[in-house]
Amino acid sequence: MSIIRIYTDHDTTNLLFTSDNSSKIQSRLAEIGVRFEQWQTGSDLSAGAQQEEVISAYQQDIERLMREDGYQTVDVVSLNSDHPQKAELRQKFLSEHTHSEDEVRFFVSGEGLFTLHAEQKIFEVLCQKGDLISVPANTPHWFDMGPNPGFIAIRLFNNPDGWVANFTGSDIAERFNRLEN
Numbered sequence: 001m002s003i004i005r006i007y008t009d010h011d012t013t014n015l016l017f018t019s020d021n022s023s024k025i026q027s028r029l030a031e032i033g034v035r036f037e038q039w040q041t042g043s044d045l046s047a048g049a050q051q052e053e054v055i056s057a058y059q060q061d062i063e064r065l066m067r068e069d070g071y072q073t074v075d076v077v078s079l080n081s082d083h084p085q086k087a088e089l090r091q092k093f094l095s096e097h098t099h100s101e102d103e104v105r106f107f108v109s110g111e112g113l114f115t116l117h118a119e120q121k122i123f124e125v126l127c128q129k130g131d132l133i134s135v136p137a138n139t140p141h142w143f144d145m146g147p148n149p150g151f152i153a154i155r156l157f158n159n160p161d162g163w164v165a166n167f168t169g170s171d172i173a174e175r176f177n178r179l180e181n
């Protein structure tokens with residue numbers, strides 16, 4: 001079950017709104033320009049599946065998104081809790097950063113916690129299997145896969161270099177929730 005929690009960005013105890021209703025998640029995120037959709041997932045792939053297997057299972061969806069929205073590059077993050085570099089990989093996305101392009105992620109399996117910083121608020125979104133999220137370019141955010149990751153996400157980029165992050169230098173992410181798994 002996907003969940004949204006909205007806080008003021010200066011007070012981690014001030015929960016303004018929470019819901020697990022997908023229409024409400026979608027409409028609250030649309031207010032800050034974030035696309036959120038829930039799609040049917042056809043294949044039952046397990047976290048840790050190889051990139052080629054994932055791309056081939058979702059080829060039609062990927063081609064449609066690339067055609068409709070002009071994305072140029074695709075890759076897959078597929079991690080399970082046996083991964084020897086799970087701590088380093090978790091750390092990579094844990095601090096507030098931006099991208100100069102939209103961040104488009106489709107969760108083929110498992111879950112991860114995206115946290116977005118916009119309009120003096122914090123939007124925590126627990127994304128789960130079937131969720132598509134697109135965070136607009138230059139929106140500060142971070143992502144937690146938890147200490148025991150278990151997810152597959154397809155990532156679409158509209159630059160040919162793939163993942164490039166600009167860290168804001170803020171420590172705000174340390175004050176908000178982490179994913180427990």
Ligand SMILES: CSCCC(=O)/C(O)=C/O
Binds near residue numbers: 093141
């Ligand atoms: C859910 S895919 C891995 C996280 C990622 O690509 C990113 O940019 C997080 O902010």
Ligand SMILES: [Fe+2]
Binds near residue numbers: 098103141
């Ligand atoms: Fe990011």
Ligand code: NI
Binds near residue numbers: 009010120
């Ligand atoms: Ni602030």
